Amino acid sequence: MYGVKQIEHPKTLDQALILLDENPGIVPYAGGTDILVKMRADNMQGVHLMALHKLEELFLIRDADDGIHIGPMVTYANLAKNSLIEQKLPLLKTAALAMGGPQVQNLATIGGNICNGATSADGAAPLMSLDAKLILRSRHKERIVPITEFYIGPGRVALKDDELLVDILIPPIPEKAYANKYIKFATRKAMDIAILGCAATISLNRDESIKKATLAYCTAGPTPVRCPMAEERLIGEKDLSEELLEEVADLAAESCKPRTSWRASKEYRLNLIRQLAKRAISECYDEARSSL
Ligand SMILES: Cc1cc2nc3c(=O)[nH]c(=O)nc-3n(C[C@H](O)[C@H](O)[C@H](O)COP(=O)(O)OP(=O)(O)OC[C@H]3O[C@@H](n4cnc5c(N)ncnc54)[C@H](O)[C@@H]3O)c2cc1C
Numbered sequence: 001m002y003g004v005k006q007i008e009h010p011k012t013l014d015q016a017l018i019l020l021d022e023n024p025g026i027v028p029y030a031g032g033t034d035i036l037v038k039m040r041a042d043n044m045q046g047v048h049l050m051a052l053h054k055l056e057e058l059f060l061i062r063d064a065d066d067g068i069h070i071g072p073m074v075t076y077a078n079l080a081k082n083s084l085i086e087q088k089l090p091l092l093k094t095a096a097l098a099m100g101g102p103q104v105q106n107l108a109t110i111g112g113n114i115c116n117g118a119t120s121a122d123g124a125a126p127l128m129s130l131d132a133k134l135i136l137r138s139r140h141k142e143r144i145v146p147i148t149e150f151y152i153g154p155g156r157v158a159l160k161d162d163e164l165l166v167d168i169l170i171p172p173i174p175e176k177a178y179a180n181k182y183i184k185f186a187t188r189k190a191m192d193i194a195i196l197g198c199a200a201t202i203s204l205n206r207d208e209s210i211k212k213a214t215l216a217y218c219t220a221g222p223t224p225v226r227c228p229m230a231e232e233r234l235i236g237e238k239d240l241s242e243e244l245l246e247e248v249a250d251l252a253a254e255s256c257k258p259r260t261s262w263r264a265s266k267e268y269r270l271n272l273i274r275q276l277a278k279r280a281i282s283e284c285y286d287e288a289r290s291s292l
Pocket of ligand 1: 028030031032033034035036037052072073098099101108109110115116120121122123159163164166192193
């Protein structure tokens with residue numbers, strides 16, 4: 001049914017990168033929750049797989065001077081129960097618990113979610129709002145790509161055939177006067193792809209005015225999107241009036257290109273983009289202010 005030609009089990013990252021270099025067409029295999037669906041649909045008959053499960057360094061979550069490092073092989077179940085994530089990046093915990101159901105969360109990795117390239121990826125909007133950097137390594141080279149430049153088209157990412165995603169770096173986030181949030185809108189509480197997902201972060205100055213705001217969406221266009229015009233409009237503001245939030249919601253909608261699918265119409269998604277922007281930003285603002 002699955003038509004696997006061969007599966008490799010490298011024991012070290014170096015071995016994996018050599019295998020990638022020497023075997024054009026070999027496919028990295030993480031949790032398999034996207035790959036297996038594609039294979040079953042007959043799109044990948046005779047595939048040569050490379051399992052990443054023995055590469056211990058890809059499973060780590062650690063706090064360092066340059067930020068929080070999340071290994072691409074961290075499953076959504078492990079992300080949801082990690083205390084560092086819970087304390088500093090609660091939006092990723094929310095995204096993890098909103099992913100599929102427990103069975104999927106136990107297998108699905110954050111790296112697979114991003115590398116698969118789907119605009120609906122629950123991990124994408126949170127990582128975009130956090131200015132995540134992706135560390136991509138081949139046998140001979142390493143490069144760092146901001147996640148905002150990683151998505152290059154529907155289902156397409158800037159990952160070369162000989163590269164693996166080896167690390168996800170979240171730059172340092174403020175200890176105080178800061179909040180982040182992810183809101184997933186779907187018709188069911190589990191086992192449902194997002195009709196829309198919205199992630200926001202806010203950090204404040206001492207006088208409660210906004211120092212930095214970020215806003216990102218999944219399923220709001222052919223790729224996940226950031227909304228720089230809405231973000232810039234918020235800088236310096238401290239009275240989040242209904243008029244200001246409406247204006248910001250309009251600017252957010254201008255950055256998005258939602259389409260009609262069987263899950264929802266373009267107009268419905270545009271309305272959600274506006275409503276979720278207002279909700280995510282005002283909730284982040286209140287939470288950031290309470291941590292000043
Ligand atoms: C029933 C069901 C429900 C689902 N619900 C959701 C949901 O609610 N939200 C959501 O976002 N997704 C959902 N998904 C999709 C899927 O579970 C996620 O996208 C998941 O995170 C993919 O991770 P994985 O480890 O299984 O990836 P895999 O299937 O192993 O790999 C996916 C792609 O990424 C590549 N890849 C993986 N790791 C690396 C790496 N380190 N370097 C380079 N390339 C790599 C693979 O080669 C492949 O192309 C669902 C899937 C199923 C089957």
